[in-house]
Amino acid sequence: MTVQTVKILSELVKTPVDKLLTQMKDAGLPQTSANQEVSEVEKQTLLNYLKSQHGEGDKKDQRITLQRKTTSTLSRADGGKAVNVAVKKKRTYVKRDDSETDAQKQEELKAQRAAEEKARVEAEEKAKVEAARKAAEEAKAKAEAEEKAKAEVAATPKSDASAKKDAAAAKEAKRKELESKKPAAAPKGKKGSGRSDNEKDKPRGGRNTDNKRNSRVNLNGEEEYGRRKLGRKNKKSQVKQEHGFQKPTAKIVHEVALPESITVADLAEKMTVKGAEVIKVMFKMGAMATINQTIDRDTATLVVEEMGHTVKYIDENAVENDMMEAIDYEGEATKRAPVVTVMGHVDHGKTSLLDYIRTTRVAAGESGGITQHIGAYHVETPQGMVSFLDTPGHAAFTAMRARGAKATDIVILVCAADDGVMPQTIEAIQHARAGDVPLVVAITKIDKEGADIERVQNALAAQEVIPEEWGGDVQFVGVSAKTGEGIDELLEAVLLQSEVLELKAVPSAPAKGVVVEARLDRGRGSVATLLVQNGTLRKGDVVLAGLQMGRVRALLDENGKPIPGAGPSIPVEILGLDGTPDAGEEFIVVADERKAREVANFRQGKYREVRFARQHSAKLENLFSEMGKDEIRTLNVVLKADVRGSLEALIKSLTDLNTDEVQVNVVSSGVGGITETDATLALASDAVIFGFNVRADSSAKQFIERESVDLRYYSVIYNIIDDVKQALSGMLSPDLREEIKGTAEVRDVFNSPKFGLIAGCMVIEGTVYRNKQIRVLRDDVVIYEGELESLRRFKDAVNEVGRGVECGIGVKNYNDVKVGDKIEVFETVEVARTL
Incomplete structure (x- = not known):
């Protein structure tokens, strides 16, 4: 693979460059800037370090002890009071180490393969020995038969030559007689047919007696039947019935074709592994995913390479590229x-x-x-x-x-x-x-x-x-x-x-330009304002604009009057699109409506997959960073606007108000009036409905009034922003501040048998209150914080003493007050916060 820089690696793993450089420094790598190169060895070193940081290398057992208590009742035979018996059980569970489990499985697989290989070799050796033994026995029997035949020939006198000729002639006559008869099947290796002479004369099963394909005569003149057929049958019966699957001895490397986005299940299927294995690898890499989650191409590439396979990219835009290449924009250019x-x-x-x-x-x-x-x-x-x-x-x-x-x-x-x-x-x-x-x-x-x-x-x-x-x-x-x-x-x-x-353009070419604005009209449907930059747009043209397409049903100028066509630099409103395209999208006129619909459907599917992947992507580090934080207060909003541009501006302005404590969650947004579906969604998600230059229909109004859903209408954008900012400010937890109410200086110290040490004080600032918190200061340093036990003027207990008045103060649970100390009375107040 090509050498990558730190910046490219940070984009691939979706980690900030600063954080990645810190991790690389901790791993002992020399990189200190985003433009330095990272080799494969260094990436592996970084991966091993991150794995160790996530505890993968920790071999300590993780134990958990559970205690269970069961109580039963025993009845006495004499009818006395029942006895309760409590039994306590204590059980300790140890979490198994995945690496040790995998190693154990590998060892078991190796032992199993070795045993199977040993059994196969032994079976082959046994078969070879048996075949050699049979061959030796056949050779020995053949040699004995030949020796016996030679002995008989030697023992025969020369005068018996005529007798030998007569025997040979009789033997030949018998052979011809057998050949003229219908053949009969006989077991393999058995001489003759095993039938009587009467049975030999009868044809078997109505077969043709002239058919001799399944019979032959052996060297001794005896006829053998069905040897070929029975031999094939016996051979088949001798074949061992074994399973045809052969376990692979080495890992198979697949070439995985990756589109722009893919689900974890599809990725696992392409690599012929289980989905759990892919999820495990992604978890080790720092990405949490589910089996049905969609991941992007870069993440899938890292997973495939981590599992030892190769990657092949698929161009999913082939249909779109072919359609764009087929459009001819050539022609005579004129001034525009x-x-x-x-x-x-x-x-x-x-x-x-x-x-x-x-x-x-x-x-x-x-x-x-x-x-x-x-x-x-x-x-x-x-x-x-x-x-x-x-x-x-x-x-x-x-x-x-x-x-x-x-x-x-x-x-x-x-x-x-x-x-x-x-x-x-x-x-x-x-x-x-x-x-x-x-x-x-x-x-x-x-x-x-x-x-x-x-x-x-x-x-x-x-x-x-x-x-x-x-x-x-x-x-x-x-x-x-x-x-x-x-x-x-x-x-x-x-x-x-x-x-x-x-400035020049080609009026005769198919039109192309940019979407200026789009809105949803109740009577006319989707209305898009287009700016033609090249070519001429006419009624009936097929327009592809971002995720939407359609045939132009009407062309209107900025005053709402129908026009036959719009040339370069002319803004025009069109009717006929199947949705409201986003402002700023490019539009083109295509000749084939079927291809335009195919491209639009592909873009919509791709947009849904990317949005789904973005919503469910969660890094392990982000999960850990969120731990320990207080719960974020959320204002759920259902937002409807009149045009796409205003909707986009509103969503951005509202989300910009988010802080670490409060945030705006746009549950649903769209162009057009407020429907009953919007109201139902707002009720289910506990959201407020904001309508920007739109109104609710009759069914939505009835539902909103019946269920008391919060609905607000706006026509100026900064009004809705101010109201949301005020609502979020009310959701913020207040700040706690301390206000010093008064300060008293200790002038003398008395010992009271009832209250202990009493400080004779002079109030020098503010007012001293009996029921508020106090601090004791010595040389302007806080040495104690608590509350008053008593506050008296002479012998009378009072609740407060003003400035310039002497008083006696007893500090609760503190007896180290000295002359010159100051007793400060303060109060903690809540102050509302604003964004």
Whole structure:
């Protein structure tokens, strides 16, 4: 394998680099930085060290002793009182060492294999000896027969030659006679048929008497039948009936094909091992898993290599890649309009500026006058067509601004002349630089009193945004959304920047672009706002957008009017997708609807597997780190919003409020109205329902009223964040603080027969109370902490003594009070905490 660095190894094992370097240092390895290389030997050394740290090498017995007590009752025969008999049993259990058990099993397997091998060798030797003995006996019998025949020939006189010829002729005649008759089966090795002469004349079983395939005549002229058939049968009967399985003598190395994600059960099946073995290996590596849990490719690779097998990666994106390669985007490129994203701090006049350009009133329709959604518009101006993307300026919509910077050609940075550079202004500059998008600065509200354009220019110059008149490359334009001053100059600056960029597209190609926003409409279903970046989108096209696909049933412009098609740089709303795609997803138009559905289903399955694996992944070290911590208080939330972008911003803002003590758990989230299913889930999980610009339907309302489920509606994002923050603050445990109520100085010490040592004191600060805690200080050092036993003014017991008043104090369980000591009275109070 290739040599890996410490950083790559930390990503593979999902451990921070600092922690991994600390573990490597403890293991005696020389690595001290993330870019140093780690060899296979060093990784094995680290693995052995981690195993020893987890107690794998500890050979001590782990014992547990159980005591059981059983009580029985014995009845007396004389009818007296029954006697209770108690029997105590004590039993000690010792945990078996897995390594010793495995070693014992290996030794037993070796002994079993050795015994089987020995038995096989002995059987083979015995068979060889028996075969040699039989061969020797046959050779001896043959030799004796030959000697006997020679002796008979030698004993025969030469005058009997004619007799020998007559015998030979008779023998030949008998042989021919036997051949002319029907053959009969005889047992193997037995001469003749064993039948009488009358039986020989009768055919057996109606067989053809001319068939001689199963008969032959031996050397003595005697006929043998069925030798071939019976010989095969006898040979089969002599075969030992043994099992056909052969135990492998060496470990089999498998080539395991790994997809992007795989379950533990499937991984074990590919390696032909039990799932428990895979779980055991993962546990030793520091990862806890179940048999049905899905793990990623990197984790599976480590497990396969740890178990001694090889890895082969499978390209699961073959269908998707083939579909993408089949799309032809070639054609004549023509000039296209620029896509401009307006970004800046909240309430700096972004939407008002677009209102004047579009001659509409968008800001008045937004809740609180603050943009809650990303909007897309295209405007025909005297200087040419421009497409605008309006992004929210609230801090929660960082992801929206980042997507806007990626999908645009030019960024108009809006900064108010009376307010200056603010946090989201700086963030917009960073997003534009990250997307390598040129900037055009629009200084708004120049008609207001207190506007200071030069101050804005200085502040932006500090962020390395230098105006052209100062020798920089950024155009600065002062505008007013009320009077229209500077609007034409701003559009000219945008189109001039567009000319420099030389923006082009191929209108004849299939459409592709980016999803700007998506929502769920009750009457129309899924409605997605798309920005076409190349090609032309038409009604009836098959669109694949992230995890969703569908055929375009309607095309609408930003004003809701139907249009036949949308070319490059045109934002458009489409109907027909089978779901709401995530904002920022790329969309393409494909020719084959079947392949598009196949790719969408594959992406959805992959997304579910990754999400399931992420939810159930738990490292052993994380498990140990959570031990001993107090229980975390959780606020369960069911969140429904009108569009995907707002839902994403809300989830991120709520989860950012999590601390070590309290956290927000979004049980369910989605786009669209609140249904009865959402209400049922909220009741089952003890959650509160938040509706952002959506409402509950009639059945959900009835269920919520009947079951008293907490439901809250919101239209401004910072209102929901403030309410959740307040709820989490109420769940925090209060802080305990001490308040010093008073201090008394010991002036003299008296001995009382009833109370013991009594300190005569003067209250020098605050008030001394009888029922509060006290501390005794000597030279401003605490030497005792406790409570008062008595507080008296002269002979009267009192509950409190104010400043400047003498009193007698008896300290409970303490008799070492001296002159000059101070007695401090304090109280512990609870102070509410906030996030």
